Amino acid sequence: MRSLIDITDFSPEELQELMDTACDIIANPEKYQDSCRRKKLATLFFEPSTRTRLSFEAAMLELGGNVLGFSEASSSSVSKGESMADTSKILSCYADIMAIRHPKEGAPYVAACNASIPVINAGDGGHCHPTQTMADMLTIYRECGRIEHLTVGCCGDLKYGRTVHSLLSALTRYEGIKVILISPKELQLPEYMKQDVLDKNHVDYVEITSLEEALPQLDVLYMTRIQRERFDDATVYERLKDSYILTPEKLESAKETMRILHPLPRVNEISVKVDDDPRAAYFRQALNGKYMRMALILKLLREAEAGLQMPREDTLDNVLYCDNPNCISSVEQELPHRFRPTNPATGEYRCIYCETKKHKKN
Ligand code: CP
Numbered sequence: 001m002r003s004l005i006d007i008t009d010f011s012p013e014e015l016q017e018l019m020d021t022a023c024d025i026i027a028n029p030e031k032y033q034d035s036c037r038r039k040k041l042a043t044l045f046f047e048p049s050t051r052t053r054l055s056f057e058a059a060m061l062e063l064g065g066n067v068l069g070f071s072e073a074s075s076s077s078v079s080k081g082e083s084m085a086d087t088s089k090i091l092s093c094y095a096d097i098m099a100i101r102h103p104k105e106g107a108p109y110v111a112a113c114n115a116s117i118p119v120i121n122a123g124d125g126g127h128c129h130p131t132q133t134m135a136d137m138l139t140i141y142r143e144c145g146r147i148e149h150l151t152v153g154c155c156g157d158l159k160y161g162r163t164v165h166s167l168l169s170a171l172t173r174y175e176g177i178k179v180i181l182i183s184p185k186e187l188q189l190p191e192y193m194k195q196d197v198l199d200k201n202h203v204d205y206v207e208i209t210s211l212e213e214a215l216p217q218l219d220v221l222y223m224t225r226i227q228r229e230r231f232d233d234a235t236v237y238e239r240l241k242d243s244y245i246l247t248p249e250k251l252e253s254a255k256e257t258m259r260i261l262h263p264l265p266r267v268n269e270i271s272v273k274v275d276d277d278p279r280a281a282y283f284r285q286a287l288n289g290k291y292m293r294m295a296l297i298l299k300l301l302r303e304a305e306a307g308l309q310m311p312r313e314d315t316l317d318n319v320l321y322c323d324n325p326n327c328i329s330s331v332e333q334e335l336p337h338r339f340r341p342t343n344p345a346t347g348e349y350r351c352i353y354c355e356t357k358k359h360k361k362n
Helices: 012-027 053-062 083-094 105-115 130-144 163-173 191-199 210-216 234-240 282-305
Strands: 038-047 066-070 097-102 119-124 151-155 176-180 204-208 220-223 259-262 336-343 349-350 357-358
Touching: 012 130, 012 282, 038 053, 038 083, 053 066, 053 119, 053 130, 053 282, 083 097, 083 105, 097 105, 097 282, 119 130, 130 220, 130 259, 130 282, 130 357, 151 163, 151 210, 163 191, 176 282, 191 336, 204 259, 204 357, 210 220
Parallel strands: 038 066, 038 097, 097 119, 151 176, 151 220, 176 204, 220 259
Antiparallel strands: 336 349, 349 357
16 A cells, blocks of 8 residues: 655655645635545544644545544553554554554554555654655745755754654755755754765755854745754753744845745744744645645545555564664564665665664674
């Protein structure tokens, strides 16, 4: 069954097709109002959410379908110890498609391996958030008129920021993308993202700590929240939480055509005084998320009816062990530790759930 776990599961052509469908939905909503009649979307949210869960539900309702699900882990049998594999098999009996948010990295992948319906990753720990990227892409496309040849600044928590990881994975496949990574040293982009995404795609990028230095160069500023819930040490969070605060005064040096995106929720990293600036696109971005999720539900249900499958990967099972405490393999007792080869020359492997790097000696 074809699912969406990582944004690169879709080619740039497929993302364009989704953006075209979303634009057609915006122009002709009545054309789609019965497209999912008698279909059910299950939303399994093991972590808090406002936008993702409710925009998925609004998307399915506007397509004429129905929704079921839960919004916290404590109201599901996972709190009694049920595995992700069993949960996804059960949900396959009740729904036609499911969206999962989970604090453990790789949980939606495990669900997709066990479900007989399409699974959508609605955010897994600090790993990735592909449907947020779809909202970001449509926003860039509608606001800037193109995806190519843009200078994009990502600012804030680039270490744990799953929205940034997914966005960079998508954008770096387009021509002429320049990236400015703006973060405190402690929250820099993970090495695997730099190696596997930026270096591999020959992307022109720099890492800096000053937002003011980057602002005049940017076509898109992607602000993110410093995420309290991802820190083991509260004192580090307290020290870093006010690293970046965008104000109207700072924006004076930015281009008039620049667009400000933020996956939201925000805490204080964008002053509310910026909201009335025409460059502030973050509320329009949240609305775009609903249209892209409508387009995604239509695509995955259509492909499920056509019998399309997820490609199988060659993996090494239970030879290397993942020691990332945020990986789904750290909590699911019988889940195999699975690694994909990423660099045969050096014996480098990555955990299939969370991307943790390991080396295998021959
Ligand atoms: N952008 C985003 O994922 O928001 P929620 O956490 O409210 O779903």
